[in-house]
Amino acid sequence: MSxxxxxxxxVRNDPLGPQTVNIAQxxxxxxxxxxxxxxxxxxxxxxxxxxxxxxxxEDGATPxxxxxxxxxxxxxxxxxxxxxxxxxxxxxxxxxxxLSQLQLSAMANxxxxxxxxxxxxxxxxxxxxxxxxxxxxxxxxxxxxxxxxADANRDFDFGLHALAQDTDSLLTTPLLKVRRxxxxxxxxxxxxxxxxxxxxxxxxxxxxxxxxxxxxxxIAKAIGWFRPSAGPAFSITASERVASVTRVSSGVxxxxxxxxxxxxxxxxxxxxxxxxxxxxxxITNGRAFNAGAGVTKFRFYTYIYSGGAWARGDRPFFAAMxxxx
Amino acid sequence: xxxxxxxxxxxxxxxxxxxxNQAFDNNQALYDLYDAKHSFGxxxxxTGGFQNPFRALGRHDDPLIARTTARFLVDTSTATPxxxxxxxxxxxxxxxxxxxxxxxxxFFVYTPQLFGAIAQSEATSAVDRKAxxxxxxxxxxxxxxxVATWGVSGGAWAGTNFDFSITLWAxxx
Numbered sequence: 001m002s003x004x005x006x007x008x009x010x011v012r013n014d015p016l017g018p019q020t021v022n023i024a025q026x027x028x029x030x031x032x033x034x035x036x037x038x039x040x041x042x043x044x045x046x047x048x049x050x051x052x053x054x055x056x057x058e059d060g061a062t063p064x065x066x067x068x069x070x071x072x073x074x075x076x077x078x079x080x081x082x083x084x085x086x087x088x089x090x091x092x093x094x095x096x097x098x099l100s101q102l103q104l105s106a107m108a109n110x111x112x113x114x115x116x117x118x119x120x121x122x123x124x125x126x127x128x129x130x131x132x133x134x135x136x137x138x139x140x141x142x143x144x145x146x147x148x149x150a151d152a153n154r155d156f157d158f159g160l161h162a163l164a165q166d167t168d169s170l171l172t173t174p175l176l177k178v179r180r181x182x183x184x185x186x187x188x189x190x191x192x193x194x195x196x197x198x199x200x201x202x203x204x205x206x207x208x209x210x211x212x213x214x215x216x217x218x219i220a221k222a223i224g225w226f227r228p229s230a231g232p233a234f235s236i237t238a239s240e241r242v243a244s245v246t247r248v249s250s251g252v253x254x255x256x257x258x259x260x261x262x263x264x265x266x267x268x269x270x271x272x273x274x275x276x277x278x279x280x281x282x283i284t285n286g287r288a289f290n291a292g293a294g295v296t297k298f299r300f301y302t303y304i305y306s307g308g309a310w311a312r313g314d315r316p317f318f319a320a321m322x323x324x325x
Numbered sequence: 326x327x328x329x330x331x332x333x334x335x336x337x338x339x340x341x342x343x344x345x346n347q348a349f350d351n352n353q354a355l356y357d358l359y360d361a362k363h364s365f366g367x368x369x370x371x372t373g374g375f376q377n378p379f380r381a382l383g384r385h386d387d388p389l390i391a392r393t394t395a396r397f398l399v400d401t402s403t404a405t406p407x408x409x410x411x412x413x414x415x416x417x418x419x420x421x422x423x424x425x426x427x428x429x430x431x432f433f434v435y436t437p438q439l440f441g442a443i444a445q446s447e448a449t450s451a452v453d454r455k456a457x458x459x460x461x462x463x464x465x466x467x468x469x470x471x472v473a474t475w476g477v478s479g480g481a482w483a484g485t486n487f488d489f490s491i492t493l494w495a496x497x498x
Contacts, residue, residue, distance in 0.1 A: 010342045020345075026354045034359050034366075037383020049391040051491070057330040057434055105396040105490035106445050123448035135452045147480055149453050161394045161492070190340060193331040197351045201328060210328075212361025220389040223494055225441060238440065240388045248388050272443045278429055278459050278473050281482050292351050318441030320391075320494065 009141065018177030025174040028196045032171050036201060040167045045216060052161035053089060054218045054322060056111065056268040056288075059153045066324075083151030085134040086127075087247040094156065102253070104221030105161045107270040107320075110136055112154035116252075118143070119303035119310055119319065122156055132160060133313035144309050155287075157268035157322075161217075170203075171196045215325040217266070221296075222257045227274075227316040237316070251312030255319065257296035267323045269298050274316040280307040283316050296323065327493040328354035337479075362387040388440060393419060397430075399474075399486045406486055418492070425462040428474040428484025431461075439468045445490040446474065453477035456489040 007023050010016055038047040040105035053075060055065045063077040063085060079084040089150050098234045110120035125133045174192040207216040224239030234247040241258040268289035275282045282304050289299040298321050304313040329350050337471050359365070366382030397408040407460065408422045408430055422431040431463035438461065455475045470493070476485030 007352070009346045009349060011343065015460045016342070016345055022346055024352060030365075031352070031355050031359060034383045036381060037381075038363070038385055039348065047390075049394045050385075099419060105492065107443050107490070107492055109444055117469050121446075121453065123446045123452055125447055125449055137452055146478070148480065149477065151452075161490075176472055193348055194331045194333050197328075197348070198354065200355055201351075204355065208362075210356070210359040212363075213364060214389065219387070223389055223441065224490065232483055245360065270443050272441065272458060275457060275459055275473075278425070278471050279461065281455065281473070281475055282457060283455065283475065310480055318494075320389075320441070320443070 018181055020180060021193075022140065022176045025176060025189075025193055028200060029171060029174075031200055032169055032196070035200065036167055036169060038054065038164075039203065039207075040165065041170045041203065043203035043208075043216065045207055045214075046047065046164050047168060048161050048164055050161075051107070052162045052216050053159075054268065055087075055089075055156060056157050056266060059112065059155050068243065075109055079153065081151070083136045085136070086158070087132045087134065087160070089130050089132070104132070106132070107157075107159040107161075108134060109157045109268070109270045109285035110154050110285050111157050111269065113287070114152070114154055115287060115301050116139065116299075119283040119301075120152065120285050121149070121153060121283065124158070129309065132158075134158060138311055139303075141309070144311055146209040147305070147310070157270065159268075159270065161324075169255075170199050171219075193289055200313075217322060217324050219322075220320045221323045222255075222321045224255060225316065225318050226253060226300075227244075228314040232314065234314070247314070248299070249312075250313060251301060253300045253302075253314075253317075255298045255321070257298075257321065267298070267321070268320045269292040269297075269300075269319055271300055271317055273302055274318070276315070282313075282315050284315070284321055286321075326350040326353040326357060335497060353440075388494065388496050390494075391492045394490065394492040395419060396488065396490045397422065398488050401486050421474075425471070426484060427475070428486055430474075431469055431471045431472065432491075433463070433466050434468045434470055434493065434495075440494040440496060441468070442470045442494070443492045444472050445492075447488040447490070451476060451487075454485070455482070458491065 040046045057063050057065045061320050062288045063079050065077050075174045076088045108122040110122050121137045136154050137149045140150040141148045159306050172192040173324040175189045176262045217219040222241040224242040225237035226245045227237050234245045234253050234294050237246050243256045243258045248255045269286040271286040272285040273282040284302045286300040290299045302315050361439045364386045395410045400407045412417045424430050424432040442458045444456040444458040446454040448454045457473050459471045
């Protein structure tokens with residue numbers, strides 16, 4: 001695909017008239033228009049459906065976060081009570097308007113090694129324009145023996161969605177040429193084109209590769225739908241950038257990402273099981289597994305509530321997996 | 326096309342064809358970059374001349390990016406509770422939720438290819454809460470996402486009304 005109208009390459013003795021230059025100027029403005037629809041003028045993605053802040057939190061004496069988008073001023077973490085975490089966002093990341101706070105939606109997942117043996121729940125609460133509270137609970141009963149829950153300090157992943165921000169174009173307004181103008185009689189015209197191209201490219205490469213692929217931790221590296229199949233085994237229903245899926249054991253599934261993804265130790269995921277019906281409660285937690293150099297794997301653990309107790313079980317599930325670019 | 330940084334000029338500086346052609350190539354390189362995962366508003370026009378709203382100018386066209394996210398505030402003050410979406414990221418995809426019973430909602434989805442959905446529960450004082458979702462297909466109206474919101478009552482999980490978020494993934498085409 002290309003612009004309409006296009007600017008064909010010129011060869012010796014071809015005329016280079018004002019319309020050609022004007023079209024080139026208009027084309028870069030068109031690209032800028034495309035970019036600013038869902039990006040800030042510095043290149044950051046600017047859309048409600050893309051998390052403004054996404055992180056993996058390691059619990060410890062002091063909870064530590066990674067994958068924070070530092071271009072939004074990062075954030076700080078606190079753990080005021082067992083199983084309770086406060087994600088404090090730098091001022092200005094989320095608008096202080098009440099409506100903007102109401103629009104704050106989220107995704108959250110408990111990604112601690114403890115999910116390998118027990119189901120966990122995680123809830124969020126928008127406190128203010130700069131603070132979100134997260135609560136984590138773990139099944140304290142043994143599997144198959146009850147439904148008691150307790151607060152628990154755990155590693156977790158979170159993504160916060162907020163209202164898109166206003167942004168203005170940074171492009172220099174070009175002076176369009178007319179008949180008898182020379183190309184550089186006013187230094188702003190050719191220079192405006194050159195400068196505008198530079199501005200546009202710099203912004204584009206902030207969160208994209210030169211090929212146009214997204215290169216930012218707030219956009220998933222892989223997604224997939226996975227379902228139980230005969231064996232027992234697991235199969236990929238549909239996916240993007242997933243290499244394979246393996247059923248490790250009942251309720252435990254391993255997803256290997258495509259080989260061309262850069263290995264990373266900072267990984268997060270969000271997952272949703274597909275219950276057999278709306279009357280069935282199923283919990284799936286996911287976590288990076290053996291994350292390290294050369295490994296991009298996630299494991300997902302599914303628990304089914306039945307008869308007042310929890311047990312491992314296989315259910316289809318959807319997962320979105322994130323990592324540092 | 327490959328991109329090559331050009332130079333600014335002062336008055337009377339001669340510019341040759343190579344420079345002009347490189348400028349055109351630079352534009353095309355930037356076009357190709359954004360065209361990879363964004364819409365230029367050209368694709369998706371059907372014979373009726375209507376623009377596919379999911380392919381509007383500048384919209385992301387990458388299955389790795391969620392298509393919609395919305396927060397729903399549940400109002401239980403009326404005989405039949407309602408869940409109202411706070412205005413949020415593209416709401417073209419979801420119908421007004423239908424109340425199915427305590428802690429149960431159904432949304433009909435208008436996005437061309439529903440890929441996945443994630444529900445997230447909110448909590449204030451009561452923290453034993455879990456929101457789940459089920460993707461269904463109704464031959465009469467198309468794909469739907471049903472959400473169940475669960476809370477613990479009397480030691481057991483049961484349908485409970487509370488606020489929740491939902492995030493959908495879908496392909497534009």
